[in-house]
Amino acid sequence: MHILITNDDGPPSDQSSPYVHSFVSTLQAHGHTVSVVLPHTQRSWIGKAHLVGKSIKPTYFRPSPLQTDDGGRLHNTGTTSTHPLPVGHKDEEWILVDSTPASCVQIGLYHYFKERGPIDLVISGPNYGRNSTAVFSLSSGTIGGAMEAAVCGVKSIALSYAFFDRNHDAAIISGASELSAKLVHHLFTNWDSNTHLYSVNVPLVENVGSRRILFTHMLQNRWKSGSCFQVIEVPSEDDDTPSDVENQIRKAEEKLGRKELHRQEGTSSGTQTPSGQEHIRYTHQHFKWAPRFKDVYDSVEESEAGNDGWAVAQGYTSVTPLRANFMHAGGAEGEIKLDS
Structure with missing residues (x-):
């Protein structure tokens, strides 16, 4: 083949x-x-x-x-x-x-x-x-x-x-x-x-x-903990590279994976402007991608088999x-x- x-x-x-x-x-x-x-x-x-x-x-x-x-x-x-x-x-x-x-x-x-x-x-x-x-x-x-x-x-x-x-x-x-x-x-x-x-x-x-x-x-x-982005005060001149971010993700996955392996071996929401209230102008902000992967692992633990x-x-x-x-x-x- x-x-x-x-x-x-x-x-x-x-x-x-x-x-x-x-x-x-x-x-x-x-x-x-x-x-x-x-x-x-x-x-x-x-x-x-x-x-x-x-x-x-x-x-x-x-x-x-x-x-x-x-x-x-x-x-x-x-x-x-x-x-x-x-x-x-x-x-x-x-x-x-x-x-x-x-x-x-x-x-x-x-x-x-x-x-x-x-x-x-x-x-x-x-x-x-x-x-x-x-x-x-x-x-x-x-x-x-x-x-x-x-x-x-x-x-x-x-x-x-x-x-x-x-x-x-x-x-x-x-x-x-x-x-x-x-x-x-x-x-x-x-x-x-x-x-x-x-x-x-x-x-x-x-x-x-x-x-x-x-x-x-x-x-x-689904994502249930709110935004996948974190507000930061001042953006760094040297952003994390995709490899840096992946390494951070894999460290978190390893930590949660060890928890799964141990188990095998043993067996913010957004706010809304109230109706009628004057619209509040947004402020200038910077953001960094920082998803809460715990949402994923929690969803697995809470799911049924299959x-x-x-x-x-x-x-x-x-x-x-x-x-x-x-x-x-x-x-x-x-x-x-x-x-x-």
């Missing part, structure tokens, strides 16, 4: 993209032809966006062999060049583009790899962290990449690794990649005709291959079939007549 890989975390990196090299190597060991087009830097939380009006320039990444230190932790290295290797060169080379996961998919499907034959499947991921529940999924660049493939008529899977510890244990990551490769093959050969793409969340836990794999629905949750967030919290792999559209809610038919 010819598989195109993209992600929203960028090229292999211990800090921001620790899983993609392991997964690509595992797919290759299973006999697949794997082509890779990734964003050249972190592009999380961007959904299915394209950077309209921007010229896209490729660079070329050559992954070094995966390394494991004395503590059993996985390390990712490689080199980047502005020019591709010459035709016929045998070293592995991936394409990096200064754009989004969705754009990577378009470029990978239509502008490279013709000599390798048609692409059978697009896999976006493995994401550094879970993409479960509506709040995460609707903004996910990982799912956005898979959505782009689906609207191009190509089968696709959004793959995410839900971590409980950021030490990147090589054996656990290898187990997740092995399970994912087998699951990818199963889904591809048993594809449901009503499904455009699958969102798969694999928990990074020991012996994940022996744990349950469940079809799930996506938990419909959704994607619940499955991951139990240490199970979740498989959520999706369609690449905003589905009609139903119940609304006929003509609308306004009151005169």
